Amino acid sequence: MKRKLILFVSIAITIIYWFSDKEVVFAASEKQNWWLEIGGDIGYQKTDFWFEDQQHFGKSVMDARGGYRFYISDYLFVDPYLRFELLGDLGGEEQNKFFWNNNLRYGPGIRVRAEHKIEYKVDEEHAFRFNYANLDYYAEYLHISFIDRGQDIPDNIPRNDFRTGFNSWISADSSSKLSEGNLMGGIWFEMWSDLTYHTTNFFLENKDNFCILTLSPKVGLRGDYHGIALEPYYRLDYVHDFLNEDWNKEAWSNNTKYGPGIRLSLGGLTKRTDTSIYLYTEYLNIDFDSRVGSKSSGLSTNDFRAGLNLWIPFGASKGSQGRI
Numbered sequence: 008m009k010r011k012l013i014l015f016v017s018i019a020i021t022i023i024y025w026f027s028d029k030e031v032v033f034a035a036s037e038k039q040n041w042w043l044e045i046g047g048d049i050g051y052q053k054t055d056f057w058f059e060d061q062q063h064f065g066k067s068v069m070d071a072r073g074g075y076r077f078y079i080s081d082y083l084f085v086d087p088y089l090r091f092e093l094l095g096d097l098g099g100e101e102q103n104k105f106f107w108n109n110n111l112r113y114g115p116g117i118r119v120r121a122e123h124k125i126e127y128k129v130d131e132e133h134a135f136r137f138n139y140a141n142l143d144y145y146a147e148y149l150h151i152s153f154i155d156r157g158q159d160i161p162d163n164i165p166r167n168d169f170r171t172g173f174n175s176w177i178s179a180d181s182s183s184k185l186s187e188g189n190l191m192g193g194i195w196f197e198m199w200s201d202l203t204y205h206t207t208n209f210f211l212e213n214k215d216n217f218c219i220l221t222l223s224p225k226v227g228l229r230g231d232y233h234g235i236a237l238e239p240y241y242r243l244d245y246v247h248d249f250l251n252e253d254w255n256k257e258a259w260s261n262n263t264k265y266g267p268g269i270r271l272s273l274g275g276l277t278k279r280t281d282t283s284i285y286l287y288t289e290y291l292n293i294d295f296d297s298r299v300g301s302k303s304s305g306l307s308t309n310d311f312r313a314g315l316n317l318w319i320p321f322g323a324s325k326g327s328q329g330r331i
Contacts, residue, residue: 042086042323043073049097050314054307056264056293057102062307065097066108066314072116076323086324087117090147095154104156106164111154112209116147135181135194146171151209165207165215172203182229191231195238198224214254220247225268234275240268242289247296258303261296266309270316281325288313 049067057064074088092112096103124139148169153160175198182193205217227240244264248255268289274282289312295303 038078039323039325040076041073042076042088042325043321044071044318044324045320046070046318048314048316050287050312050316053311054309056259056262056307056310058305059307060305061100061102063098063100064103064108067093067095067097069093082122083120084122084323085117085119087115090114090116090149092149101158104158106153106158106160109154109156111152112149113152114147114149116145116149118143118145135179137177137179140175140177142173142175144171144173163212165209165212167207168209169206170203170208172201174199174201174203180229182231189233191229193229194227195229195240196224196226198222210254214252216250216252217255217260218249219260220249221245229272231272231275234273236272236275238270238272240270242266242268242291244291256296256298256300256302258295258299258306261299263294263296264291264310265294266291281320283316283318285316286314287316 047067047069050065052064052066054062055064055066070090070092072088072090074086077085077087079085090113094108094110094112096105096108120141120143122141123137125136146169148167150167151164152166153164178195178197180193180195182191184191199221200223201219201221203219205219207215208217208219210217222245223243225240225242227238229236229238242265246260246262246264248257248260266289268287268291270285270287273284273286277284290309291312292309293307295306
């Protein structure tokens, strides 16, 4: 019940935001056209919600997108781009060498983005408010190449995938001084959401068409001092495939993950308001949807994670946020 309540509140906040009057404040700057976004996550995952007898993963993800921005208005634009997403597992056991976590995905894409952001002094006291949000419609055509780590790569894995859908990132916070010095504190909220149709999702040949919803809200507290912030939080990830073939009922695409985490935010040390650098640790549980049935048999129901997450945008996308 608690997880459903958090999910409902997150969706409600998103809806209220997009349909409310929004005052947008920008620092005066000349428009840029070229842009690049780099995201990464590298760390340890005890189970990765894989089979209970196959544990300890050293997962790493590096996702880069870059292109040229065409402005429709100050806060609405079209971004054609190229995308490169590298996945690797740094461990040396057999489960670290699977093709699904050792590959490169790449190809062209295009997105139409509506964006809202507020720039303000970091020491300014304010009530709870949204400071950044985007809503994208996007389409991509990706190819996959596998990294050979000594395991057989099945011939029946599709090498191409067309995907199209919507995603959004929203962040909000409230902060105030905790002392006469530079110690700040408050609450914060972040939510990444995605609803995407995939032709193959790089799953199996002749098992096509996926429509997957992902909602990933986090809510937490913050204590900030000179650009370093300690942020305990609660995380909830909801994933659901809306289509009804047998392969749309897999465990990995029909579940709810939830649990506490804590992160050390170091982005403030860069003097860039658009950069996110986190050291984090989480303990997550997972509930599999009833439509999964026996397919969840033998899968782990909890995971401990620790690692480094970063997001750095350049050029026209400076100020943007993202998630991988």
